[in-house]
Each structure stands twice: as structure tokens, then as C-alpha cells.
Amino acid sequence: DTGVSQDPRHKITKRGQNVTFRCDPISEHNRLYWYRQTLGQGPEFLTYFQNEAQLEKSRLLSDRFSAERPKGSFSTLEIQRTEQGDSAMYLCASSPGAVRIYEQYFGPGTRLTVT
Amino acid sequence: DAKTTQPTSMDCAEGRAANLPCNHSTISGNEYVYWYRQIHSQGPQYIIHGLKNNETNEMASLIITEDRKSSTLILPHATLRDTAVYYCIVRTGGYQKVTFGTGTKLQVIP
Numbered sequence A: 001d002t003g004v005s006q007d008p009r010h011k012i013t014k015r016g017q018n019v020t021f022r023c024d025p026i027s028e029h030n031r032l033y034w035y036r037q038t039l040g041q042g043p044e045f046l047t048y049f050q051n052e053a054q055l056e057k058s059r060l061l062s063d064r065f066s067a068e069r070p071k072g073s074f075s076t077l078e079i080q081r082t083e084q085g086d087s088a089m090y091l092c093a094s095s096p097g098a099v100r101i102y103e104q105y106f107g108p109g110t111r112l113t114v115t
Numbered sequence B: 001d002a003k004t005t006q007p008t009s010m011d012c013a014e015g016r017a018a019n020l021p022c023n024h025s026t027i028s029g030n031e032y033v034y035w036y037r038q039i040h041s042q043g044p045q046y047i048i049h050g051l052k053n054n055e056t057n058e059m060a061s062l063i064i065t066e067d068r069k070s071s072t073l074i075l076p077h078a079t080l081r082d083t084a085v086y087y088c089i090v091r092t093g094g095y096q097k098v099t100f101g102t103g104t105k106l107q108v109i110p
Helices: none
Strands: A005-007 A010-013 A019-024 A031-037 A044-050 A053-057 A065-068 A075-079 A088-095 A110-114 B009-013 B018-023 B031-038 B045-050 B061-064 B070-075 B084-092 B104-109
Touching: A005 A088, A010 A019, A019 A088, A019 A110, A031 A075, A044 A065, A075 A088, B009 B018, B018 B031, B018 B084, B018 B104, B031 B061, B045 B061, B045 B070, B070 B084
Parallel strands: A010 A110, B009 B104
Antiparallel strands: A005 A019, A019 A075, A031 A044, A031 A088, A044 A053, A065 A075, A088 A110, B018 B070, B031 B045, B031 B084, B061 B070, B084 B104
16 A cells, blocks of 8 residues: 555654654655644644645744655655644645545654653 | 534444534535545545535445535445544635544444
């Protein structure tokens, strides 16, 4: 199965540390999305890439957050100077191009705990 | 994107049909109804979508009222593996982000 994969699945870090997550989308999908989900809530959109271009960013994405997709394939999400409020599940999704662009396929997520 | 209203939780007996309602009274003409579900500790999974006609796929059926102000997701023979949070989302097509609400927590009971 070549679904969306994310690494790591779990990350525990101390407040103030930097963390980086990786997302590998489905290979033929040129659109990639990052979401954040806290307990009891639905996922919240963070940012979106079409190929290597970052086309939309949520106001939730503060200056401490940066996302990249350098070659239009995998993507990374970095959080600098983590805070306890950053504790959440970080989800990545991808969708195909011109056909069926409305279907987003989600990865299993990276659960971040900031102590 | 139009707002949706879903019940917070529902129970369904295993083997019976699960009917999950969704109200979207402010939907506009170019907005689709999408359903996703999220099984515990997994990422959301796309189920089905429709504009105004009823739709069916291998996972579920989607019934949209004629005025498009509400819809129902039907899982014809619920199994324990269908226990999940089900999200009804209304949005235009294309690349846009998906705006999730809090969804309906469906518990399938043996």
C-alpha cells in the first residue's frame, strides 16, 4: 500500500526545542496539505502546497512554524521553540491533480507532546 | 464554506444500517457535500461526496434532499470497524482546504 506516510509517528520534546516532521504523499499527487488536530476537535488546516509552491497558509501557522516541499515530493513541517500549546496531532494529506482533486488522502499523523 | 450541523453522537447495532444526518441550510449552488470519517488514532478517510444527486460507492450512500439543505450518509450494514467520528463538510470543489467541524461519533454496538 503506497498511502501517505508520516515520520515520526510520535514525538516528545521539551518546551523550547525545535522539531521537524516529514510527510511523504502518494507519489502521483501534486497537492499536499498539513493539518493540526487537538483532542476532541476536527483537524484544522495549516498550509497547502501545489508541487513545490506553498499557496495558502492559515493564520494558525505562526512565525515559529515553517513548511517546505523542496522538490514537489515529500514535505517537512518544522516548529521552532515549541510551546505546550503546540501539543497536537499533525496530519498530512495529499490529493491528485486534475482528476479527483477533491479527495484528500490523509496520513496516520505525527503526535507531538511538548513537556 | 457553508456551516454544517451534525448530532454529537449516535449508536447503531452491528449489521443494521447507520444513517448519519447533516444539516447544511446555507449551502450555495456550487458547494458539494463531502463525508470523511476518522477512526481512532488514524487520519481522516474520504468516504463520498455529491452535489445534488444521490451517490453510492463501495463504502456508503449519500442522500441529498431536493433543496440541498440536508443530507444523510448511509452505511448499509454497519460493522464494529465503522466505529469512528464522521465529518460532514460542505465546500466548493478544487484544491481548497477541508474545514472540519466536530463531527458525529458513531458507536457500532455488537
